[in-house]
Amino acid sequence: MSSDPYLSVKALTKYIKKKFDADPHLRDVYVKGELSNVKIHTSGHIYFTLKDNSSRLPAVMFAANARTVKFKPESGMTVLIRGDVTVYEASGQYQLYAQTMQADGIGDYYLAFEQLKEKLAKEGLFNAVHKKPFPRFPEKIAVVTAPTGAAVRDICITLNRRYPLAKIVIYPTLVQGAQAIQSIVQSIQAANKSDYDVMIVGRGGGSIEDLWAFNDEAVARAIFQSRIPIISAVGHETDTTIADFVADLRAATPTAAAELAVPSKAELLERLLSYRTGMYRMASNTITKEKTALNRLTSSMPFAYPDRLYRPFIERVERATDSLQREVVQTYRRSREQHAYLDRQLAGRSPENLIKQSASELDHLQRRLDSLIGQSLRNRTQQLSSAMRTLDALSPLKIMDRGYSISYKGGQVVKSVTQVEEGESLTISMKDGNLAATVTERILTSKGDNKDG
Structure with a gap:
């Protein structure tokens, strides 16, 4: 056994972290406080400080949990948080890991609604100049709503009664629940691939939670980007959603939307849709059994808290990413400074002066070459004249002149x-x-x- 009583910082931190993780009171805590230093990372993680009049607590909410928050967390908000407390080993400090977040004193849905409404209004998505006109006699009408329920029934009955000449195409859509937003956006985009004259987007009445998919930004932008004029028909007359503000026309109810879409023509047509309840019952029973088995498995350690195994790595990656970004910025700055220095050095060596100097040297060499060529030509001329005299003297013709x-x-x-x-x-x-x-x-x-x- 070692006689050294001193622990390393890492060993001590790990010990403290195990103490935190073993404390059942820290596994599920409810905390109320004011948000401060809120940073929403590009990965979706939210880093912030939770404070009151005398204390501050660092906290983080990972992307998987952050996606369930209806509003955008901002500094100064008072919130109610449920989560757990443990130690982040890299910095040796304890922090709160938030799992849920609710606004205190004002409903989450109302706050999220007002935030998105203000944002889209500033971007001009509600401006009348963007509203598209509706044809007086539409030939094809797309209806984006749930395939069953009062809304689709009222729309179809009203359209067929008022104007049976119009072709009605239903885009079966989830209008409630976790998958509703994606389903609504996909249906609007799919309808825009065909030549419809009018599109009705909506559903029947319900609570604010039931209608919440029509207050989502993705749905609002899909409506705004549609080339087909859209009538929004969400809930009852007293219900108002973001989709109502963005749509080209707002109807108080689905029935009113059908009345606005076509001219009056009394004729009824019932459209029957059936589901195989046995399949749903079987699927429900299977899900229940599997869920029971899953709960039994996840209640055992370490599956009860699997996220604690990878939390340190997530934070380490985030910090490394931030460090890398800073290093890239510094490297870019140094490269710019070096480039500026080389520019100054190049400016000191003017190409114009070098060209003038080279031209002067070339002129001197040209004059010298002309002089040498002239001298050589004169020497060659003299040599030629001498050789011609000698050749003439030795010519047989000269001898023949003497007989x-x-x-x-x-x-x-x-x-x-x-x-x-x-x-x-x-x-x-x-x-x-x-x-x-x-x-x-x-x-x-x-x-x-x-x-x-």
């Missing part, structure tokens, strides 16, 4: 009488012409020779 001649035999110069025989023809070249001759006799001038010799 000499040259004999040729078959184009070859005859240098000796021994080269010819009697009777052969010769050509004798003189200074003013040639003579054709025939050898009649050879006379040798060498001493003791006769004419044959």
